[in-house]
Amino acid sequence: MAAASFTAAKFLAPALPARSGAGGDRAPSSFPASSAMRPLRRARPAHRLLAVSSDVLAGNKAAPAAAAAQPAVTREEALELYEDMVLGRNFEDMCAQMYYRGKMFGFVHLYNGQEAVSTGFIKLLNQPDCVVSTYRDHVHALSKGVPARSVMAELFGKATGCCRGQGGSMHMFSEPHNVLGGFAFIGEGIPVATGAAFAAKYRHEVLKQSSPDGLDVTIAFFGDGTANNGQFFECLNMAQLWKLPIIFVVENNLWAIGMSHLRATSDPEIWKKGPAFGMPGVHVDGMDVLKVREVAKEAIDRARRGEGPTLVEAETYRFRGHSLADPDELRRPDEKSHYAARDPITQLKKYIIEQNLASEAELKSIEKRIDDVVEEAVEFADASPLPPRSQLLENVFADPKGFGIGPDGKYRCEDPKFTQGTAQV
Amino acid sequence: MAAAAASLHATAAVSKSRSAAIPQVATSVRVAAASRGPGSARARGGLVVARAAAVKDEAADTNSGGHEVLMFEALREAMIEEMTLDPTVCMIGEDVGDYGGSYKVSKGLSEMFGDLRVLDTPIAENSFTGMGVGAAMKGLRPVVEGMNMGFLLLAYNQISNNCGMLHYTSGGQFKIPIVIRGPGGVGRQLGAEHSQRLESYFQSIPGLQMVACSTPYNAKGLLKAAIRSENPVVVFEHVLLYNMKEKIPDEDYICCLEEAEMVRPGSQVTILTYSRMRYHVMQAVKTLVNKGYDPEVIDIRSLKPFDLHTIGNSVKKTHRVLIVEECMRTGGIGASLRSAIIDNFWDELDAPPMCLSSQDVPTPYAAPLEDATVVQPPQIVAAIEEICR
Numbered sequence: 001m002a003a004a005s006f007t008a009a010k011f012l013a014p015a016l017p018a019r020s021g022a023g024g025d026r027a028p029s030s031f032p033a034s035s036a037m038r039p040l041r042r043a044r045p046a047h048r049l050l051a052v053s054s055d056v057l058a059g060n061k062a063a064p065a066a067a068a069a070q071p072a073v074t075r076e077e078a079l080e081l082y083e084d085m086v087l088g089r090n091f092e093d094m095c096a097q098m099y100y101r102g103k104m105f106g107f108v109h110l111y112n113g114q115e116a117v118s119t120g121f122i123k124l125l126n127q128p129d130c131v132v133s134t135y136r137d138h139v140h141a142l143s144k145g146v147p148a149r150s151v152m153a154e155l156f157g158k159a160t161g162c163c164r165g166q167g168g169s170m171h172m173f174s175e176p177h178n179v180l181g182g183f184a185f186i187g188e189g190i191p192v193a194t195g196a197a198f199a200a201k202y203r204h205e206v207l208k209q210s211s212p213d214g215l216d217v218t219i220a221f222f223g224d225g226t227a228n229n230g231q232f233f234e235c236l237n238m239a240q241l242w243k244l245p246i247i248f249v250v251e252n253n254l255w256a257i258g259m260s261h262l263r264a265t266s267d268p269e270i271w272k273k274g275p276a277f278g279m280p281g282v283h284v285d286g287m288d289v290l291k292v293r294e295v296a297k298e299a300i301d302r303a304r305r306g307e308g309p310t311l312v313e314a315e316t317y318r319f320r321g322h323s324l325a326d327p328d329e330l331r332r333p334d335e336k337s338h339y340a341a342r343d344p345i346t347q348l349k350k351y352i353i354e355q356n357l358a359s360e361a362e363l364k365s366i367e368k369r370i371d372d373v374v375e376e377a378v379e380f381a382d383a384s385p386l387p388p389r390s391q392l393l394e395n396v397f398a399d400p401k402g403f404g405i406g407p408d409g410k411y412r413c414e415d416p417k418f419t420q421g422t423a424q425v
Numbered sequence: 426m427a428a429a430a431a432s433l434h435a436t437a438a439v440s441k442s443r444s445a446a447i448p449q450v451a452t453s454v455r456v457a458a459a460s461r462g463p464g465s466a467r468a469r470g471g472l473v474v475a476r477a478a479a480v481k482d483e484a485a486d487t488n489s490g491g492h493e494v495l496m497f498e499a500l501r502e503a504m505i506e507e508m509t510l511d512p513t514v515c516m517i518g519e520d521v522g523d524y525g526g527s528y529k530v531s532k533g534l535s536e537m538f539g540d541l542r543v544l545d546t547p548i549a550e551n552s553f554t555g556m557g558v559g560a561a562m563k564g565l566r567p568v569v570e571g572m573n574m575g576f577l578l579l580a581y582n583q584i585s586n587n588c589g590m591l592h593y594t595s596g597g598q599f600k601i602p603i604v605i606r607g608p609g610g611v612g613r614q615l616g617a618e619h620s621q622r623l624e625s626y627f628q629s630i631p632g633l634q635m636v637a638c639s640t641p642y643n644a645k646g647l648l649k650a651a652i653r654s655e656n657p658v659v660v661f662e663h664v665l666l667y668n669m670k671e672k673i674p675d676e677d678y679i680c681c682l683e684e685a686e687m688v689r690p691g692s693q694v695t696i697l698t699y700s701r702m703r704y705h706v707m708q709a710v711k712t713l714v715n716k717g718y719d720p721e722v723i724d725i726r727s728l729k730p731f732d733l734h735t736i737g738n739s740v741k742k743t744h745r746v747l748i749v750e751e752c753m754r755t756g757g758i759g760a761s762l763r764s765a766i767i768d769n770f771w772d773e774l775d776a777p778p779m780c781l782s783s784q785d786v787p788t789p790y791a792a793p794l795e796d797a798t799v800v801q802p803p804q805i806v807a808a809i810e811e812i813c814r
Contacts, residue, residue, distance in 0.1 A: 130563070164596035173595035180562055180599070181591065188586055191552040195559020195567075202565060205541055207512055234552035241547070395597035398655035402634045404683045404730025407737040407769050411683070412730075 072290045075357040081289050082352060082363060084123055085115040085345045086370045088139035091148055092320075094374050095138065095155060099324050103382070104155045107184075108169045111139040113287075113319035116344035117251050118143045120292025121219055124300055128211070130178040130200075130218040132193035135170035136251075136318075137182045140221055146174045152377035158384035165387045166395065186222060186256075187229035190248070193220035194235045197246035197309075204306075214304030215245040222249075225256025227270045236277040236311065243308035247299045248274075250313045251286065257322040258330045274311030286314030287342040290351070317342075393419040491674050497667040499641035500530045500606075503648040504568065506677065508538055511566065514652055515542045517557050518570030518607075527572050528608060528667050554580035554605065558587045562599040566652060574609030574661065575621035588657040589632035604651045606660040610701055610751055611799050613665065617787035620795075624661055624728050625757040635728040636682055637661040637700040641671040643726060646680030654682060661728070663701045685732035691721035694745040694813055697736060697762060699725045702749045702800060709805035718809060728758050731765055737773075740766060744775040745812045749800055754782040776812050781805060 073081065092110040099108050111118065114136075122131060122143035133140040141151050146162055154161025155169055162174050163182075171182035180196055183189040200216040203209045226232055227250050239246050250270050254261045262268050274281025280302075284295045292314060299310035317339035321328030352358050397403065400413035412418050494502065508514045515538075516531055522545035525532035535543035546553040550571065557567040571577040577584065584605065592600055611620040624635055634656050638644035644662065651658035680686075688703065689710060698706045703724050710720055721739050725731060740746055746766055750759040759780040766778050781800045788798050 132559075162596065163594060163598070166596050167594040171594040173591075173598050175595070175598035180559065181595065183586075185582065185586060188555070188582060191555025191583060192559035192562065192587060194552065195556035195561070196563045197559075198556055199560040199563035199565050202515065202541060202560070206515075206539070231552050231555065234547070234549035235556075237547055238549065238552060238556065242541075242544075395593045395595075396632050397634075398592050398597075398600035398602070401683055402632075402654075402656045402730065404727065405732050405734045407733045409734040 072294060073357075078348070078352050078355075078357045079362070079366065080123060081119050081293070082345070082348055083366050083370065084119040084143055085289065085348065086367055087142055087148065087373065088115040088118060089345055090367075090370050090374045091138060091142060091151070091377070094152075094378060096320070096324060098152075098155070098378065104169070105157065106168055106170075107135065107323050107325065108155070109136040109323045110320045111136055111318070113339060113343070114251055114253060114316045115139060116289035116292050116348075117221070117249065117286045117314045117316055120286075120289045121221075121247070121249060121296040121300075124293065124296050125217065125219070126213065127176075128178060128216045130180050130193070130196040130216070131221070132180045132189040132196065132218065133172070133182060133221045134186055134189060134223065134226070135182070135184050136223070137170065137172045137179075141172040141174060141177070141179050141182075144174070144179050145177045146172065146179060148373050148377040149380040150174070152374075153381040153384050156381040156384070157386065158381055159387040159391065160380070160384040164391065164395070166391075180218075186226040187231035190220050190222060190226070190231050190235045193218045193246055194239055194244060197239065197244035197303075198242065200245050201242065201306075215306055217300050217303045218244075218246045220246060220248050221251055223256060224250060224252040224254060224261040224270065225259065225264065226250070227252075227273070228265055233273075233277075236273065236279065236309070239309040240277045240279045243306060245303035245306070246309045247296075247303060248309060248311045250311070251316050252313050253316050253318045254335075255318070255322070255331060257326065260330075269313070271311060271313035277311075279309045279311055281311045281313070283313045283315065286316030287339065287344050287347070289344050289348055319343075389420045390417075391419065392421050491672045493670055493672045494641050494645075495667065496638075496641045496644050496662075496669040496671075497526075497529050499645040499671075499673060500648055500662070501532060501534070503645040503652070504531060504534060505537065507649055507652045508534070508542065511652075513564060514566045514568065515544065515560075516568045516570065517544045517546060517553055517560075519546055519548060519572045521545060521570050526570065528662075528664075530570070550576050550579040551581075551583055555583040555587060557603050557605075558583060558591065558601055561601045561603040561657075562591065566602050566604075568604040568606060568652060571605065571607030573619050573621075573664075574607045574623045575618055577605065577607065577623060578621070578626070580605075581626070584627065584633070584659075585630045589630040593632055600655050601657045602652075602655050603657045604648070604654075604660060605657070606648065606651075606662060608662045608664040608667070610661075610663040610665065611783070611788050611795065614790055614792060614795055615664070615788075616790050619664075620788035622752045622757070622783070624659075625752045625760075627659055628729050628758060628761060632657065633729065634658045634682060635661065636726055637663075637728055638726070639663070639666065639700050639703045639724055641669055642673045643680050643686060643724075645673060646678055647682065647726065650679040650682045653679065658682065661700060665701055680726070683727050683730060683732060685735040686724040686726050687735065688722040688724050689720070691719040691743070693719040693743055694721065694747060694809055695736070695739040695743045696720050696722045696747050696749060696805075696809070697725050698722065698749040699728065699758070700751060702751050705800060705802050706749050706805055709802040709809070712802065712806050713809055716806075716810075718813060720809060725762070731762060733765065733769055736762075736766065737770055740770045740773050744773055746774070746776075746778040747805070747808050747812055748778065748780040748782075749805055750780070750782050751799055752782055753785045754780075755785050757782050779808055779812055781808055 092112050098104045118139045131140050131144050138151055150162040154163055157165045159165050170184045173181050180192055181189055197218040204215055271281035271283040282295050285291050295312055349363055401411050403412040406412045520527055521531040522535035522540050522543045554569050557569040560567050588601055609623055636647045638647045648660055651660050696706050706722055713720055721743055723739055748759040748762055750757055752758050759782050763778050763780050784798050789795055
């Protein structure tokens with residue numbers, strides 16, 4: 001499948017040859033060449049498809065080339081990655097089914113095709129690390145460990161959902177898993193992520209709470225459209241200024257609903273905007289979980305060491321429309337098939353088998369297990385109750401005295417029925 | 426005791442609006458849970474000051490000790506005390522660190538607490554307010570300063586969507602104990618954009634509490650209470666009140682966020698006001714008292730939610746209400762307050778509740794026009810005469 005027919009090629013020079021030898025590459029790979037959206041103009045080593053270590057940035061030495069012969073992952077890691085991506089895919093497919101069956105409502109934005117980014121980054125995180133996402137957040141929540149049943153129940157609007165049915169598809173939060181949302185307006189989560197990273201630095205420097213792993217890391221996921229938003233730039237500035245432990249991950253799937261990235265952006269190479277603020281900017285093939293993981297490792301380690309933020313642009317693609325309401329008529333079939341051929345799950349499966357990390361049967365059994373998990377999630381969500389009326393005002397205020405004092409002199413929250421809606425100010 | 430503020434129109438005959446006997450308060454970090462006793466809306470845990478008794482003379486004499494401060498110093502004391510008590514309290518804003526705050530509220534604080542705890546930000550209100558939200562979700566208690574409240578219009582997205590909503594949309598998982606504070610209101614020929622009243626814009630945001638301080642005493646008390654509150658609280662200060670002088674207690678105290686303050690008890694008509702208009706009201710009251718009227722003046726302080734108990738008791742006593750506010754007429758705090766009074770106390774009213782607000786105009790620069798924008802004492806006098814006819 002020639003890259004030349006891909007839309008981006010009309011805009012940029014022809015693709016570079018696939019890189020060789022550098023870490024993470026798989027010798028027998030028959031992946032189609034990554035899109036033409038690689039950095040092309042000046043081939044500075046720091047901006048090739050290698051994660052940027054601080055050494056490289058300082059220009060002190062060339063980035064070490066990892067031994068290409070051994071696989072980039074162990075068997076356990078590979079299976080974990082595989083399982084996580086299959087979970088993401090199956091879950092989203094089930095969402096589509098449930099939506100069309102009338103069990104799920106409103107705006108639902110599915111992540112099919114982008115799994116390598118979520119899995120590649122989030123599986124490297126620990127529990128105290130934070131994830132902030134956008135409305136396309138189901139899979140980020142799942143990768144971070146939120147149980148599938150909690151996410152499904154939330155999507156069904158049930159009281160057992162992770163947000164008690166009060167958030168919905170676009171507002172996945174989980175305090176135990178440090179998933180800080182779930183935001184409907186693009187860009188809105190980036191300052192929140194910056195704040196979580198600030199809190200991590202504050203805990204370390206002011207509260208003197210340190211972990212042997214280093215600083216807790218925050219990852220902000222958002223799309224190409226968001227990379228034109230003011231909050232993005234403001235936070236790049238502040239994160240670098242204060243060397244916050246945050247990674248800005250742009251899931252560049254080339255489309256913001258019907259707006260092509262190229263039509264919306266004066267300089268479409270988003271990774272370049274990192275160095276403009278003094279931080280490393282890296283472009284990575286977001287359809288390849290192992291490459292994403294390699295970049296993620298470097299960025300996370302930098303952040304943990306206190307070296308500050310990294311901007312990662314992951315080239316990826318959503319196989320479905322922007323949301324389940326999107327007829328998806330603007331994207332060309334050849335573009336879609338180009339990326340379908342680079343399905344991250346298929347590629348990882350191929351890699352695992354070729355590297356003899358596991359057998360076909362083992363992978364099948366993982367897929368079966370995931371099917372069961374997703375089925376169970378649906379059953380759980382179906383069987384769960386809708387929120388009762390008494391839940392209506394319960395969480396408006398952390399301190400319900402905020403509803404104020406009524407004419408009778410009592411706080412409105414002293415009325416046992418106030419959460420049903422008697423607390424009118 | 427008159428306020429020494431050279432910049433104020435009204436000589437503030439500030440009532441000593443606090444109880445004669447201020448309970449000695451423990452310096453614990455969190456406000457005690459509301460007591461559940463019937464009736465007493467006042468005794469809410471040991472930290473909350475009993476509701477203001479009204480008479481100015483009383484308190485002044487029984488107060489031995491105490492120290493005089495200007496309003497900005499009172500706010501500064503609140504910040505220092507809370508930041509000392511609780512290491513998770515921090516300040517975020519433009520020029521709060523090295524510069525000491527453009528109204529000197531944070532003067533010296535970055536030397537005391539370091540520049541991570543008193544964070545000088547770039548000019549990016551939306552993002553640093555959102556940063557405050559994220560930090561609050563992860564256990565800090567940020568105080569975000571808007572250099573001028575009007576600048577926080579840029580942060581409206583974060584204030585509305587995130588401050589107000591995230592506790593709810595997360596199903597109660599994350600709390601946002603953030604304080605957003607800054608000076609607003611019409612100043613001295615500052616021009617339209619620096620003369621805004623955001624309380625009317627923010628009042629619909631669910632999940633947000635709003636208070637307006639008007640004296641050094643309640644400024645310190647409200648800011649401390651706001652910092653200790655688990656809810657997001659917006660504290661509205663006023664550009665012209667920072668040099669108000671008052672004697673405040675030496676001991677630790679807070680003011681209840683949800684309560685109104687009795688400024689002058691009376692029997693004839695209830696005047697509800699807040700922030701700088703309190704002083705215009707009190708100036709008008711001097712004239713009115715000389716003319717034989719007996720108005721009751723309440724500083725509502727809590728703009729959201731309204732203290733309908735204090736307000737209701739007053740309406741039940743006087744049966745006439747005048748609201749004097751600095752918001753614009755359309756959609757202001759007064760508009761909501763009038764609705765609330767009509768909804769709750771219709772039967773008590775002998776006259777339609779009146780509201781004096783600022784003109785619906787971008788505040789003009791020229792002095793006579795600016796004066797005509799806000800409510801002036803003679804208008805208040807005329808309104809009372811009208812209501813009490």
